[in-house]
Amino acid sequence: MLAPIVFHELVGGTSKKQNWKGLGIAFIVIAIICLFIAAAILLTNTQQIHIDNKLLSLTEQDIFNIKVPKSWNGTWISNSYFSYVDTNDSIWIYNCDILEKEMLFRGDFIQQESVKYGIVSPSTKYVLIPVKKEKISSYYTNYQYDIYEKSRMIASIALVNETKRTVSAIVYSHSDHLFAFIDNFDIYVYNITRKSSYRMTFDGNRATVHNGLVEWIYEYEIFNRKTLLFWSPTDRYLAFIKINLTDVPKNYYLKYDFTLEHDDLYSIPYPKYNDPIPALNVFIFNTRTKKTIRVPQSNDSAKSNKSDMYIYHIIWYCDTCFAVVYGNRVQNTSTIQLYEIAYDKISFKSRYIEETSRGYLLSRFLKPFFSSLGPYAYIIRFDPVINGKAGQKAFPRVVRIHFNRSYPQIDVKSPEDINADEILHVDNLDRVYFTGFEPLNSLERQLYRWTHTDAVSEIECLSCNESCGYINAQFSLGKGNYYILECLGPSIPYSVLYNRMERLVLIDDNEPFREWISNRLMPSIEYFTVPLDEKNSIVGNGMIILPPNYNPNKTIASYPVIMTINDRLYDQRVTKKYVLPLDDYIQVIEDNLTVVMFDAHGSIGQDENYLKSNSQDWLERQYQDYIKVAQHLKWNEKKFNETLNDTRFGLRARGSAAVVALKLLEGQDEYICAFLQSPVYDLAHYYTTFSEHIIGLNGGMKSSIQLDVQNKSIAFVHGTADEIVHFKHSATLAKVLTDKQVNFDFKVYPDAKHNFEQNPVIYNDFLHYQRHFFQGCLGGRINKERKIVSPEEYD
The missing domain is CATH 3.40.50.1820 (Alpha/Beta hydrolase fold, catalytic domain)
Structure with missing residues (x-):
């Protein structure tokens, strides 16, 4: 038989005493609970303050001192070498064949803050060091330059009567001893072996004629580049664009400075809607004969300064063969014209015309990349696609132009599953490397390789394993055996070296900036x-x-x-x-x-x-x-x-x-x-x-x-x-x-x-x-x- 369970009073004594004791215990329990709640709130706030205090606020000084880091701060100088600048402004070269680097010029060797803008010759024998900055323009900076062989200065550029002159732009040839530079809108070719320069043009002037250099916004919008100099593959010829502004109307400005009371008004050429635009012409300079030849346009409009034609690109595809891409003023028709040079005479070879009935053509789509296997060139164009839901739309595709015909035309198109954004390289097997995106992922960019034969046409993604949302690539000069894959986002940019087969090495992960931004x-x-x-x-x-x-x-x-x-x-x-x-x-x-x-x-x-x-x-x-x-x-x-x-x-x-x-x-x-x-x-x-x-x-x-x-x-x-x-x-x-x-x-x-x-x-x-x-x-x-x-x- 089970024993009866007895419940004992938790609080003993009379009922009156029990009530007071019960109330007292209740107050104590409530007080303890309140203390726990207060402690929890305090700990939470303390933790939150600790978390917030751990991160530093952005300051207005950061706007001027901090910039988004480049994924790659290098420059290709040949098929296997690139130069770059470290955090101490020292210039290094990187050998992609053996994956090793070598310091070329110490940043503190001379006390100049512009060392980081030095230019390295193709075989790394010379480096051009800017030693004095004199003028900053929107599209170039004027420097005085010295030429160094390793750590020994051997000459100064543009030395006239023992006085250094400033240089606006330098474009190296494919060899060590030759480069072109621009001084006051005139072009010179400098020979390091002879330590002398040859002046190609004599009519350069900021207000009237720009030889090979962009100065104004409307010029840059045409070319999308700052210098307009183009070396042939063996450096026999140098092509350049002359911009004649003589007939362009002017905008006038007043300087608000009492010290300039009699020189306070100035003007710049500025073509507005329906105004005369700059006359553009292509010239070819022969470095051996020192002769300059004008390239004839199809309608020979270059004979007058009243031109209604734009020039978008100049591309050399052999040492005596080049293409010029023209566009009409309305910018809805473009012509790719092929030329050949023989005995200082230029002859027209072929022409491909691209037109659109919708608005205007994108000039960057029209840059031709030529094949080494035949008379072919690749561009990007909008190609119609039938979509059952929305009707007909047109998306950018890579296409091949066959020039070896009476009327050159497109004979191959890339598959429709990838939209093209920019062609970067065509290798010796006629494979096209380009950036693009899937139709439903237009915020992204990846690197693709298009391989096409008579039997197959397929696109391979080369960057999708990088877990990166926005990709660019820069191929080495010449054969393009190597390329730098740049991850530009969404995370902090970084760069990786690739050859055509595989990933080789991480080049730059911008670790200092990662550490700064994480705080x-x-x-x-x-x-x-x-x-x-x-x-x-x-x-x-x-x-x-x-x-x-x-x-x-x-x-x-x-x-x-x-x-x-x-x-x-x-x-x-x-x-x-x-x-x-x-x-x-x-x-x-x-x-x-x-x-x-x-x-x-x-x-x-x-x-x-x-x-x-x-x-x-x-x-x-x-x-x-x-x-x-x-x-x-x-x-x-x-x-x-x-x-x-x-x-x-x-x-x-x-x-x-x-x-x-x-x-x-x-x-x-x-x-x-x-x-x-x-x-x-x-x-x-x-x-x-x-x-x-x-x-x-x-x-x-x-x-x-x-x-x-x-x-x-x-x-x-x-x-x-x-x-x-x-x-x-x-x-x-x-x-x-x-x-x-x-x-x-x-x-x-x-x-x-x-x-x-x-x-x-x-x-x-x-x-x-x-x-x-x-x-x-x-x-x-x-x-x-x-x-x-x-x-x-x-x-």
């Missing part, structure tokens, strides 16, 4: 897409920079948004490439806001229709795109868990993008303010290579901007010496806003050029002014409760 408090970056049509067949890519430790599932703020508008055509800002916009990062972290970038119509990475717009609808398509982005972020993007649906949107634009920003302010209330840097008010008064892309040549484009922007905030800044966007644009905008009785803020930087970041004092003031403006028009964040959103809802 800094950084914002969060998220990617998103926006449907731009009702069928969701057109999708634009965007990127948003959010404050650190952003989490949509926490009770956080509705952050104000700064929408940045791109001022460049055929560009792609939203990619997996590593970026470090420190000025944006500081503004995001310190002002508790977000910055958004979006690739609207006119961006690469999509089909041809997305890239190109007719002149009539470019502005309207940009306008509609940015309206849809704001609406999408406010109401439809689940990824941000309604973080942005109560926020205020502002605009930031530079140059030509200001035209879009001003039109957006006129429209709906998606955007309430705009900050404009060096704004373009009228595209017809912007430089021709850009404005004629948009406006076309068949008629003017009257601005549809009415500037009906009451109750909106506008601020703009401009430098009076801006050679890209004339100060007259901002002055005219201020005048029109005043006439319409619209309030605005306007800040002027006397004698400042287009790129404020080149002057730390001006740039620092500009950043403070911009931050103050957005703090006023966008205000602070709005705190609100969030619902929990699982990743599945937006993945």
Whole structure:
């Protein structure tokens, strides 16, 4: 039989005493629990403070002192060697055949800060050391140079009457003893063995004739390179482009300096919409006979200075054979013409014409890479693909041109599963190396090799094992037996040496920068897409920079948004490439806001229709795109868990993008303010290579901007010496806003050029002014409760 269970009183005594004792024990228990809670909160806060204090904040000095590291800071000088500069500014050479390095020139051997810009000869026998910097231009820097053989100085370049002259550019030949240099827009060929130079041209002048050198933005937009000198394979010939600016209209500027009272006005050649453009001609210099020959164009328009033709590329494909790629002024037709030189006479051999009915041709697609196996060349062109859902679209493919015909034409195309971005090399087996991306991964770039025969045509990814989202490659000179694979993102850039068969060695992992950035408090970056049509067949890519430790599932703020508008055509800002916009990062972290970038119509990475717009609808398509982005972020993007649906949107634009920003302010209330840097008010008064892309040549484009922007905030800044966007644009905008009785803020930087970041004092003031403006028009964040959103809802 079980014994009865007896429950004893926990608190003995009378009932009155038991009540008091029970209450006392309850208070003690509650007090202990409160102590535990307080301790937990204290420990949590202490831990959080410890975590936050471990990371250093970005500073404004970082903007000027820290740059995104290059994945590779070297230069190929031959098929097996490249030179590079270490952190002590010493120049090294790397032998890829034996995977060994050797110091060529110590950085502290001479007390010059420019040693790191030294130029090494092809067999590493000589090094050209810049010893004095005298002028900095947008596309070149003038230096005085000394020639060293190992550590022994043997000569100075451009020595005239025992005085050193400055040199704007140097282009080495394929041999040690010969190189070309440019001084005051004239070209010289220097022979190290003889320690003497030969002057090729005599008409160079900054205002009228540019021989082999780019000076202005519209020139660079044509060639996409800074020097226009091209050596033949055996150095027998040197080709160069002459830019004649005689008939180009001028923009005038005033220097704000009382010491220059009688010399304070100057001008630069600046072709605007429908103005005469520079006359471009190709010349060939024979280094043996010292004779210079002009290359005839198809219509021989080079006889006059009134040319309506552009020149994009000059390519040597044998020692006496070369190609010139021309483009018409509308930039919708391009011609690849082949020439041959014999006894100082140039004869025309063949011609291939590429045309488009959509907008304009991309000049970088038109650079031909010639085959060593026959009369073939490879380019990139948009090729139509039938898509059942969205109709016909055109995507970039690598194609082969067969020149050994009466009418050269395309006979081979790369497979459709990879979109091409840039051809890098064609090897001796006719395999084409190019960067590209899968159709659904336009933010990425990988390195591919296309192999094609009569029986097979296949593409192999050479970089997919690197776990890298954005790849570039630089092949060694000549045969291209080696290449540097550059991982440009999304993580910190690094570089690896490859041969054609395998990965050889890690070249640079940028460890010092990795250590620096790992100790800094950084914002969060998220990617998103926006449907731009009702069928969701057109999708634009965007990127948003959010404050650190952003989490949509926490009770956080509705952050104000700064929408940045791109001022460049055929560009792609939203990619997996590593970026470090420190000025944006500081503004995001310190002002508790977000910055958004979006690739609207006119961006690469999509089909041809997305890239190109007719002149009539470019502005309207940009306008509609940015309206849809704001609406999408406010109401439809689940990824941000309604973080942005109560926020205020502002605009930031530079140059030509200001035209879009001003039109957006006129429209709906998606955007309430705009900050404009060096704004373009009228595209017809912007430089021709850009404005004629948009406006076309068949008629003017009257601005549809009415500037009906009451109750909106506008601020703009401009430098009076801006050679890209004339100060007259901002002055005219201020005048029109005043006439319409619209309030605005306007800040002027006397004698400042287009790129404020080149002057730390001006740039620092500009950043403070911009931050103050957005703090006023966008205000602070709005705190609100969030619902929990699982990743599945937006993945």
